Amino acid sequence: MISIVGSGKVGSAIAFLCVSNSLDDVLLVNRTKDKAIGKALDISNAIPENSNVSIHGTDDFSKITGSDIVVITASTGIYLKSRTELMDAQVKMIQEIANQIKKYCPFAIVLIVSNPLDVLTFVFQKETQLSRNKVIGIASSLDSSRFRYLLSEKFRIKQSQIIDALVLGEHGDSMVPIFSRVKINEKNILEIIDEAEKQTISTEIRDYWKSLRILGSRSQFGIAKNTFDVIRTIIKNDELIIPASIVLNGEYGEKDISMGIPIKINKAGVKEIIEIKLNESESNLLKISAQTIRDYIKSL
Numbered sequence: 001m002i003s004i005v006g007s008g009k010v011g012s013a014i015a016f017l018c019v020s021n022s023l024d025d026v027l028l029v030n031r032t033k034d035k036a037i038g039k040a041l042d043i044s045n046a047i048p049e050n051s052n053v054s055i056h057g058t059d060d061f062s063k064i065t066g067s068d069i070v071v072i073t074a075s076t077g078i079y080l081k082s083r084t085e086l087m088d089a090q091v092k093m094i095q096e097i098a099n100q101i102k103k104y105c106p107f108a109i110v111l112i113v114s115n116p117l118d119v120l121t122f123v124f125q126k127e128t129q130l131s132r133n134k135v136i137g138i139a140s141s142l143d144s145s146r147f148r149y150l151l152s153e154k155f156r157i158k159q160s161q162i163i164d165a166l167v168l169g170e171h172g173d174s175m176v177p178i179f180s181r182v183k184i185n186e187k188n189i190l191e192i193i194d195e196a197e198k199q200t201i202s203t204e205i206r207d208y209w210k211s212l213r214i215l216g217s218r219s220q221f222g223i224a225k226n227t228f229d230v231i232r233t234i235i236k237n238d239e240l241i242i243p244a245s246i247v248l249n250g251e252y253g254e255k256d257i258s259m260g261i262p263i264k265i266n267k268a269g270v271k272e273i274i275e276i277k278l279n280e281s282e283s284n285l286l287k288i289s290a291q292t293i294r295d296y297i298k299s300l
């Protein structure tokens with residue numbers, strides 16, 4: 001069973017992908033019970049005719065017992081200026097949710113989607129003391145999708161022509177697009193892009209969420225698909241390499257924070273942490289990003 005805590009825009013979109021692809025039974029857990037039940041009622045119509053999966057809604061955490069995967073998409077409100085705006089309330093919320101998960105399904109793999117992503121992933125792991133291989137913050141893969149999309153628009157090429165467009169570090173203003181590894185039609189991007197263009201694209205990735213808001217939209221389907229890919233990998237015992245936030249223990253020279261780095265995921269959660277080569281400027285930016293997250297954690 002897949003339990004999804006928070007059945008707002010993101011949680012319901014993930015649930016829709018899971019049941020419409022017959023991945024597994026889904027339980028929506030929401031603060032307001034009726035919303036979970038209502039969303040489940042709607043999404044249940046997307047279950048294919050020959051499928052055995054089900055979807056239900058509740059506000060009762062005890063029903064998550066036996067879940068293989070718990071996805072946290074809960075939010076106490078909607079931030080307007082920065083992902084860290086609601087930090088205190090979000091930290092309190094994740095601590096409460098962590099205690100419920102520890103009580104009812106301590107062996108689940110937990111995917112964190114709620115913001116501020118890296119801080120919440122760190123706090124959740126510390127609060128539950130689950131293995132750090134079983135607590136994964138999903139966001140850097142979304143930032144990387146945005147990087148790929150913006151490059152495809154800039155160069156008027158298909159996304160399939162772009163390789164290794166990764167964004168690492170904080171899911172926030174200090175995120176680090178890794179230009180040095182990007183290949184476009186097998187050519188290193190640094191041969192065709194200058195510093196000013198790099199800065200423009202970096203700003204566009206960082207402020208992508210603001211562009212969505214200006215257009216009356218909010219991040220929903222992109223993050224849902226990136227999260228669904230991880231859920232499917234775990235359930236189907238497949239392998240997937242993506243950048244995601246995990247608690248670091250010396251990797252990339254960092255510890256006592258959670259931050260987006262490339263990892264290999266399989267049915268056990270994080271199978272491998274991949275340390276890729278970065279150039280000096282990217283390494284420095286990643287250090288600044290790590291320090292930004294550390295400062296947030298220290299401020300709690």
Ligand SMILES: NC(=O)c1ccc[n+]([C@@H]2O[C@H](COP(=O)([O-])OP(=O)(O)OC[C@H]3O[C@@H](n4cnc5c(N)ncnc54)[C@H](OP(=O)(O)O)[C@@H]3O)[C@@H](O)[C@H]2O)c1
Nearest residue numbers: 006007008009010030031032074075113114115139219223
């Ligand atoms: N990682 C990423 O890349 C990424 C991308 C997009 C969004 N996000 C984050 O994902 C989160 C969800 O976004 P959204 O747009 O889906 O928000 P949303 O539509 O406001 O939904 C949040 C839901 O969480 C529920 N909730 C609040 N506290 C809860 C608790 N303690 N237990 C269970 N449910 C609880 C709310 O219930 P009520 O019905 O009672 O209000 C609401 O239904 C936000 O933190 C957002 O910033 C992250």
